[in-house]
Amino acid sequence: VSRFKIIESTLREGEQFANAFFDTETKIKIAKALDDFGVDYIELTSPAASEQSRKDCEAICKLGLKAKILTHIRCTMEDARIAVETGVDGLDVVIGTSHFLREFSHGKDMAYITKSAIEVINFIKSKGLEVRFSSEDSFRSDLVDLLSLYRTVDRVGVNRVGIADTVGCASPRQVYDLVRTLRGVVSCDIEIHLHDDTGCAIANAYCALEAGATHIDTSVIGIGERNGITSLGGLMARMIVADREYVTKKYNLHKLKELEDLVAEAVQVNTPFNNPITGFCAFTHKAGIHAKAILNNPSTYEIINPADFGLTRYVHFASRLTGWNAVKTRVGQLGLSMTDDQVKVVTQKIKALADVRPIAIDDADSIIRTFHLSLGGETK
Ligand code: HCA
Numbered sequence: 001v002s003r004f005k006i007i008e009s010t011l012r013e014g015e016q017f018a019n020a021f022f023d024t025e026t027k028i029k030i031a032k033a034l035d036d037f038g039v040d041y042i043e044l045t046s047p048a049a050s051e052q053s054r055k056d057c058e059a060i061c062k063l064g065l066k067a068k069i070l071t072h073i074r075c076t077m078e079d080a081r082i083a084v085e086t087g088v089d090g091l092d093v094v095i096g097t098s099h100f101l102r103e104f105s106h107g108k109d110m111a112y113i114t115k116s117a118i119e120v121i122n123f124i125k126s127k128g129l130e131v132r133f134s135s136e137d138s139f140r141s142d143l144v145d146l147l148s149l150y151r152t153v154d155r156v157g158v159n160r161v162g163i164a165d166t167v168g169c170a171s172p173r174q175v176y177d178l179v180r181t182l183r184g185v186v187s188c189d190i191e192i193h194l195h196d197d198t199g200c201a202i203a204n205a206y207c208a209l210e211a212g213a214t215h216i217d218t219s220v221i222g223i224g225e226r227n228g229i230t231s232l233g234g235l236m237a238r239m240i241v242a243d244r245e246y247v248t249k250k251y252n253l254h255k256l257k258e259l260e261d262l263v264a265e266a267v268q269v270n271t272p273f274n275n276p277i278t279g280f281c282a283f284t285h286k287a288g289i290h291a292k293a294i295l296n297n298p299s300t301y302e303i304i305n306p307a308d309f310g311l312t313r314y315v316h317f318a319s320r321l322t323g324w325n326a327v328k329t330r331v332g333q334l335g336l337s338m339t340d341d342q343v344k345v346v347t348q349k350i351k352a353l354a355d356v357r358p359i360a361i362d363d364a365d366s367i368i369r370t371f372h373l374s375l376g377g378e379t380k
């Protein structure tokens with residue numbers, strides 16, 4: 001499960017997000033930030049998409065990043081010929097295999113798909129580049145057709161085959177089953193690309209790894225077509241719990257927040273409140289019972305250590321659910337001293353006000369300070 005690689009597609013799938021328009025400068029900033037974070041691959045929009053896309057692809061290849069640069073093309077010789085000239089390390093080739101795509105999109109049958117796959121793959125290999133072949137809408141494709149296609153391209157010598165849940169329909173168990181089956185059919189690496197229409201994109205990525213996948217497609221904060229794909233941060237959250245050692249060594253986790261802020265700003269969205277790790281309340285503890293235990297040992301209510309990401313936890317004390325342990329910690333932070341009994345009294349005062357209206361930290365602090373003054377003789 002742990003030896004996975006990331007194919008970071010913010011600059012390809014992410015460009016398909018409704019709000020995305022990345023100018024050259026922004027693309028370069030994002031590519032550098034992804035490289036600093038330590039992703040294995042950066043996938044770029046097809047150079048066949050537009051003239052500027054082609055130029056941007058060439059510019060990013062020239063940056064000399066540690067990450068390998070890929071671009072993403074349709075399974076045609078025309079696209080492949082343009083892409084091999086850009087300076088990329090490899091090509092991600094895709095073609096629709098479900099009956100939806102065969103009937104309503106490109107209109108080609110399996111024999112034609114197989115023939116063009118072989119031609120395109122051989123051409124890319126002859127240029128000395130890495131090649132991945134993927135079906136699109138894999139989970140709504142005929143299993144027998146799919147497996148025979150993958151067996152063929154594996155024999156031709158692709159570096160990876162890809163499975164794509166293009167419409168986000170797959171459940172974790174379906175993902176596990178398909179990857180497991182494919183694992184028995186091909187000997188090359190297996191990549192997976194998962195849309196999040198039903199909220200399964202992170203769980204599905206994990207199941208794919210359990211079943212033998214080697215490469216996971218991600219984008220920063222999950223941006224992509226519709227509501228996007230597996231998010232880089234979400235995958236990090238899932239994987240650090242599975243193998244902290246590998247994840248903390250391999251990726252520069254302290255850069256996650258900055259990277260997400262950069263992309264969120266570029267596409268003009270806010271990071272969701274419930275985002276794994278970087279959501280504003282991801283490490284905020286509120287209920288008195290939680291606060292007490294967290295203050296004794298954070299692991300009681302935290303599966304991820306915020307410090308691994310350069311973040312800090314926050315114990316909420318300005319609410320009616322607070323408890324005296326949280327308030328005691330706050331009293332200490334304010335540089336005041338009180339006996340436990342006094343802290344219990346002031347806690348009741350905070351709760352009393354918070355029962356009437358929502359209170360801010362400042363409100364709670366001033367209750368604490370006023371109470372402390374009223375103690376008269378007590379000094380700090
Ligand atoms: C699309 C294509 C794709 C390709 C995935 C891949 C998908 O935008 O429809 O090549 O790995 O989701 O199928 O993003």
Ligand code: CU
Pocket residue numbers: 013166193195224225229
């Ligand atoms: Cu996609």
